[in-house]
Amino acid sequence: MxxxxxxxxxxxxxxxxxxxxxxxxxxxxxxxxxxxxxxxxxxxxxxxxxxxxxxxxxxxxxxNNTLPYLIISIAIDQHYSSFTISNLAHNIIAQQKDVPINLKEQNAGEIILQKLEDIVKESKIEEKKIIGVGISMPGFVNPEEKINDSYPKNSSLHHLYKQIEEKLNITTVIDNDSRCIAWAEKEFGHGVDIAHTLVINLNWGVGLGIIINGEIFKGATGFAGEFSHIPLSDKNTLCSCGKRGCLEVEASLNAAIQNTESDIENGEYSIYSTFVKVNSNKADALIEAAKLGDQIAINNLGKIGYMLGKGISTLLHILNPNKIIISGRGAEVGDIIAPQIQVAINEFSIPKIAKMTKIEISSLHKDAQQMGTAALVADHLIDNIIN
Incomplete structure (x- = not known):
C-alpha cells in the first residue's frame, strides 16, 4: 500500500x-x-x-521533494543515447543528451556502460541514494527476463542490464523504448486520463505503444506494437528487419533523410546539406532545415507523414482508440507532417470510424523517452525508499 x-x-x-x-x-x-x-x-x-x-x-x-533519492535513466535509440540523473520531483541533476552511439557497432554495449560510469562519477552522487537504473531501447525487449532478443546472446546489448547491475551494483530495469514513451504520454503528456491511447514513436524507425484501459498492452509474448513492420509500402526497399514492404522504409525519419539526400544528389538545393556538415545528427539537421522553410526537407517530411497516416488508418480500424499521439524525436515537426497524416486518413479510413479518434502531436517530443524511462524505475523500485 x-x-x-x-x-x-x-x-x-x-x-x-x-x-x-x-x-x-x-x-x-x-x-x-x-x-x-x-x-x-x-x-x-x-x-x-x-x-x-x-x-x-x-x-x-x-x-517530500527534499528526499535525496535519485533515478538514473538511459534512453537509447539506434544512433544516440541520453543519460539522465533525476530526483523524485522530476528535476534533472545531471544529463548527457544525444551521445553518438551506433547500436550496430560491436562494442556499443561497452560504450554505453562506460558513459554511464562517467556520468555517475562526474556527478559525485552517493550511489546508495540511487533507487535504480532504467534502460529503454528499441528492439524485442523482454522486461521480465531483462533481455533484448533483437541481439544475439553473445552481444553486450542482449543483456545490457546484467552488465550494469554487476558493474554498479544497482538494481536495473529495462523495457522497449516505445512502451516507455507511451507511458510518459499517459502520465505526463497528451494521454492523461485517456483510457485507450496509441502512441507512435516517430524516430529513425516507427514504434508503437498501446494503452488499453489505462494499461500498457504487451501482447501474449511481449512484442505487441511492431507498427514499423506492417507491410504497407509499395517500394521494394529492404527494411532493417530483413523484409521488404515494411511501413518503416517510407514513414520514418530515416526515410525522410534518405529521400532528402537523394534529391540533393540529383541536383536539388537544400540547406540540409549545409546543416548536416556542422550537425552529426542528421535528424536534427533535417528538422532544422524544415523549420526554416526548406522545401526539400518539408516535402520529404510530408511524404513520411502521408505514409504514417496510411498506417494510422489501419490502426483506427483495428483498435478504435480514443486518441493517437505522435511522439518521439519526430514530433518536433508535427505541424509539418500533421496535414499529410490527415490527407491519408481521409483517403484510407472510414469517416465514421476516423472521426471517433483524435490525432495529436506530443509536446514532450524526444524528452518523452527519458521521462518514461525514469517512470519505469519509479514504477518498479520506488518501494526501495520505504526501508
Missing amino acids: KADILRLLYYNETQSIADISKNLSKSTPIVTKNINELVKQGLILDNGLGESTGGRRASKYGL
Whole structure:
C-alpha cells in the first residue's frame, strides 16, 4: 500500500486522501493510516489545504521533494543515447543528451556502460541514494527476463542490464523504448486520463505503444506494437528487419533523410546539406532545415507523414482508440507532417470510424523517452525508499 501511494504521488504532484482512496480503490481508513505513517517517515509531506469545493477543504499530500533519492535513466535509440540523473520531483541533476552511439557497432554495449560510469562519477552522487537504473531501447525487449532478443546472446546489448547491475551494483530495469514513451504520454503528456491511447514513436524507425484501459498492452509474448513492420509500402526497399514492404522504409525519419539526400544528389538545393556538415545528427539537421522553410526537407517530411497516416488508418480500424499521439524525436515537426497524416486518413479510413479518434502531436517530443524511462524505475523500485 505504501509503495502504491508513493508511486501515485510520483505521477501526481499532490493528492488528497479522498483522491488517493479513489485512485487506488482502497478504503479511506486504510489510506489514512498509511499516509500518516509515510508522513512520520518523512517520505511525504502535508502540503496544506486544497481549494474548497463547497465543503471542508481537504489536506493535500505530496512526495517530500527534499528526499535525496535519485533515478538514473538511459534512453537509447539506434544512433544516440541520453543519460539522465533525476530526483523524485522530476528535476534533472545531471544529463548527457544525444551521445553518438551506433547500436550496430560491436562494442556499443561497452560504450554505453562506460558513459554511464562517467556520468555517475562526474556527478559525485552517493550511489546508495540511487533507487535504480532504467534502460529503454528499441528492439524485442523482454522486461521480465531483462533481455533484448533483437541481439544475439553473445552481444553486450542482449543483456545490457546484467552488465550494469554487476558493474554498479544497482538494481536495473529495462523495457522497449516505445512502451516507455507511451507511458510518459499517459502520465505526463497528451494521454492523461485517456483510457485507450496509441502512441507512435516517430524516430529513425516507427514504434508503437498501446494503452488499453489505462494499461500498457504487451501482447501474449511481449512484442505487441511492431507498427514499423506492417507491410504497407509499395517500394521494394529492404527494411532493417530483413523484409521488404515494411511501413518503416517510407514513414520514418530515416526515410525522410534518405529521400532528402537523394534529391540533393540529383541536383536539388537544400540547406540540409549545409546543416548536416556542422550537425552529426542528421535528424536534427533535417528538422532544422524544415523549420526554416526548406522545401526539400518539408516535402520529404510530408511524404513520411502521408505514409504514417496510411498506417494510422489501419490502426483506427483495428483498435478504435480514443486518441493517437505522435511522439518521439519526430514530433518536433508535427505541424509539418500533421496535414499529410490527415490527407491519408481521409483517403484510407472510414469517416465514421476516423472521426471517433483524435490525432495529436506530443509536446514532450524526444524528452518523452527519458521521462518514461525514469517512470519505469519509479514504477518498479520506488518501494526501495520505504526501508
